[in-house]
Amino acid sequence: MDSTATLSAExxxxxxxxxxxxxxxxGRSEAWLFDARCERxxxxxxxxxxxPIDGDDRRCGxxxxxxxxxxxxxxxxxxxxxxxxxxWRGRIRLAFDADGAHRTRIxxxxxxxxxxxxxxxxxGGVALPDPAPTGALRIGLLTTKSxxxxxxxSATQYLAELAVAEVEALGGVGGRRLELLVADxxxxxxxxxxxxxxxxxxxxxxxxxxxxxxxxDALRYAVRHDxxxxxxSVINEGGASGGESVIRFGERPGDQVAALARPLMRAAGGRxxxxxxxxYSWSFGAHHAxxxxxxxxxxxxxxxxxxxxxxxxxxxxxxxxxxSGADIVMSSLVGADEVAFQRQCAAxxxxxxTKALSLVMDESTWEHVGAAAADxxxxxxxxxxxxxxxxxxxxxxRYRDRxxxxxxxxxxxxxxxxxxxxxxxxxxxxxxxxxxxxQGRALLRPAGAGxxxxxRDLLGRHLYLAEAGPEGLRVVDEAG
Amino acid sequence: xxxxxxxxxxxxxxxxxxxxxxxDRVRRRILSILGxxxxxxxxxxxxxxxxxxxxxxxxxxVLRTSGIVTERRDGRLRYxxxxxxxxVRDAFNFLQSLLESSxxxxxxxxxxxxxxxxxAG
Numbered sequence: 001m002d003s004t005a006t007l008s009a010e011x012x013x014x015x016x017x018x019x020x021x022x023x024x025x026x027g028r029s030e031a032w033l034f035d036a037r038c039e040r041x042x043x044x045x046x047x048x049x050x051x052p053i054d055g056d057d058r059r060c061g062x063x064x065x066x067x068x069x070x071x072x073x074x075x076x077x078x079x080x081x082x083x084x085x086x087x088w089r090g091r092i093r094l095a096f097d098a099d100g101a102h103r104t105r106i107x108x109x110x111x112x113x114x115x116x117x118x119x120x121x122x123x124g125g126v127a128l129p130d131p132a133p134t135g136a137l138r139i140g141l142l143t144t145k146s147x148x149x150x151x152x153x154s155a156t157q158y159l160a161e162l163a164v165a166e167v168e169a170l171g172g173v174g175g176r177r178l179e180l181l182v183a184d185x186x187x188x189x190x191x192x193x194x195x196x197x198x199x200x201x202x203x204x205x206x207x208x209x210x211x212x213x214x215x216x217d218a219l220r221y222a223v224r225h226d227x228x229x230x231x232x233s234v235i236n237e238g239g240a241s242g243g244e245s246v247i248r249f250g251e252r253p254g255d256q257v258a259a260l261a262r263p264l265m266r267a268a269g270g271r272x273x274x275x276x277x278x279x280y281s282w283s284f285g286a287h288h289a290x291x292x293x294x295x296x297x298x299x300x301x302x303x304x305x306x307x308x309x310x311x312x313x314x315x316x317x318x319x320x321x322x323x324s325g326a327d328i329v330m331s332s333l334v335g336a337d338e339v340a341f342q343r344q345c346a347a348x349x350x351x352x353x354t355k356a357l358s359l360v361m362d363e364s365t366w367e368h369v370g371a372a373a374a375d376x377x378x379x380x381x382x383x384x385x386x387x388x389x390x391x392x393x394x395x396x397x398r399y400r401d402r403x404x405x406x407x408x409x410x411x412x413x414x415x416x417x418x419x420x421x422x423x424x425x426x427x428x429x430x431x432x433x434x435x436x437x438x439q440g441r442a443l444l445r446p447a448g449a450g451x452x453x454x455x456r457d458l459l460g461r462h463l464y465l466a467e468a469g470p471e472g473l474r475v476v477d478e479a480g
Numbered sequence: 481x482x483x484x485x486x487x488x489x490x491x492x493x494x495x496x497x498x499x500x501x502x503x504d505r506v507r508r509r510i511l512s513i514l515g516x517x518x519x520x521x522x523x524x525x526x527x528x529x530x531x532x533x534x535x536x537x538x539x540x541x542v543l544r545t546s547g548i549v550t551e552r553r554d555g556r557l558r559y560x561x562x563x564x565x566x567x568v569r570d571a572f573n574f575l576q577s578l579l580e581s582s583x584x585x586x587x588x589x590x591x592x593x594x595x596x597x598x599x600a601g
Contacts, residue, residue, distance in 0.1 A: 005572070007572070007575055007576050007579055008579065009576070009579035009580040009582070009583050010583060011580075011583040011584055013583075032582060032583070032584070033582050033583070034578075034582050051578065052578065052581075106583050107583075108579050108582055108583050110575065110579055112572075112575060117568055117571045117572070120571040120574065120575070121567045121568065121570075121571050124548075124567070124570075124571070125507070125508035125511045125512065126511050126515070126548060126562060126567045127511060127512045127514070127515020127516075127562070128515070128564065128567075129515070129564075194512070
């Protein structure tokens with residue numbers, strides 16, 4: 001078990017208790033209470049809290065760090081409890097007590113696990129020793145615990161842990177135990193390369209990457225001479241093969257646009273598209289694919305904007321969309337950038353004049369955008385919690401049993417990692433020590449019929465079409 | 481790693497030295513080299529490549545003051561290595577300082593009466 005330490009601090013502020021309590025989540029209190037942001041101060045609300053760790057220095061590729069989690073308990077004007085999952089799992093408890101009529105004593109307590117301390121030390125640049133090799137078959141998860149990608153990767157580690165636990169419960173891989181090491185790329189390709197090399201040094205035979213394409217490319221280059229299987233296990237633009245030891249699972253943007261273009265143009269009553277994305281390979285590939293598909297479907301691209309990863313102010317982009325007369329806005333933005341963009345589109349009233357297609361609107365991103373701002377956004381992904389596939393209800397139950405009611409939602413991005421780890425364990429069970437190319441070939445061999453959870457066909461291009469409503473992303477159709 | 485240990489005295493601002501120390505790219509590079517073992521200044525400078533021995537020495541002095549690197553003398557040679565316990569202690573101190581600053585309302589916040597009000601809903 002992860003051991004836990006509790007830290008605490010308190011102070012007295014010159015405000016009545018109700019006013020002090022009301023500052024939480026308002027987003028106007030600067031560093032106070034970590035500049036917490038949430039739509040409502042209510043149990044179940046998602047919350048993000050800024051951590052002032054080495055600033056937000058983009059010059060060296062570093063993004064700001066946020067605690068992402070959920071309010072788990074509230075007593076008005078008295079108590080707030082936040083359970084967070086990113087960058088580490090922990091709990092923050094706030095207590096507000098009146099100190100006379102005009103002053104409030106506020107106490108904050110944080111439960112910090114050993115893995116939280118590990119994360120902080122590594123974030124500081126100190127290379128902690130990796131666990132000594134055991135007889136277990138070691139695999140790595142390169143995920144994103146900080147920076148803009150942390151939003152969509154919230155549940156990834158949990159789903160990877162769940163897959164490993166289920167493999168272990170069935171006796172491991174070919175009689176060997178399966179062991180998972182986890183690394184954070186901080187949405188930074190340079191860190192992805194360094195952490196990938198560390199996972200290889202620690203003896204990982206395969207690395208599952210739930211990261212941006214830039215990070216995956218950097219990882220691939222960093223370990224190109226090593227005997228390690230690389231699996232990109234989230235939606236990506238495809239292409240750029242690295243031989244038999246590099247596998248890219250997940251949805252492809254061309255398929256997503258093909259599935260949604262015609263219904264969206266019908267619903268919008270127009271054919272003019274505006275593409276918004278980021279300045280790296282994912283958006284470049286996605287927009288290229290979209291232009292090709294739209295050309296064949298009678299759509300026209302009337303504008304395009306690509307911004308650096310880590311953008312939070314989209315005022316200029318929103319203005320350009322409005323001025324373009326577009327009927328449909330397609331966004332390939334990811335994570336916190338997509339959250340900011342969709343919120344600003346809704347606030348600017350764009351929903352009244354345009355339909356919105358978001359390529360990476362998974363459940364986790366959706367809840368950070370918020371139900372009101374996300375209303376009507378459509379997407380197409382291989383998995384949704386609202387998934388009719390066999391075994392899904394059981395997966396959701398096992399996940400909640402293990403990680404509790406406040407853990408982030410499962411989404412296509414994390415479920416694909418779960419599927420990929422299970423599939424790997426099945427594929428290499430006869431020869432866990434085979435070289436990476438052998439393992440890659442085995443992983444690509446057809447396994448299972450296709451749509452059931454735990455045996456989902458990650459190479460097929462089956463998509464569910466979903467629309468954001470008041471309760472979340474609702475599956476409305478299927479394609480492929 | 482055990483983190484259930486006592487947290488020691490409440491920290492002061494300059495006990496966050498290590499996290500400041502790590503803001504430098506060369507120092508981060510030195511730390512990743514020390515992750516592989518114990519080295520002399522010359523060995524570290526050879527591996528860092530881009531800066532000289534004198535610069536590496538001054539970076540090592542900062543890291544040693546911060547408590548994340550320790551020095552061992554053997555005759556005329558000095559060997560440097562990571563101080564894992566120092567790193568853990570520093571991480572706790574850093575978190576403690578975050579918590580303390582989080583409950584301190586900036587003066588200007590209290591000066592603005594409207595800052596304490598939220599919009600309905």
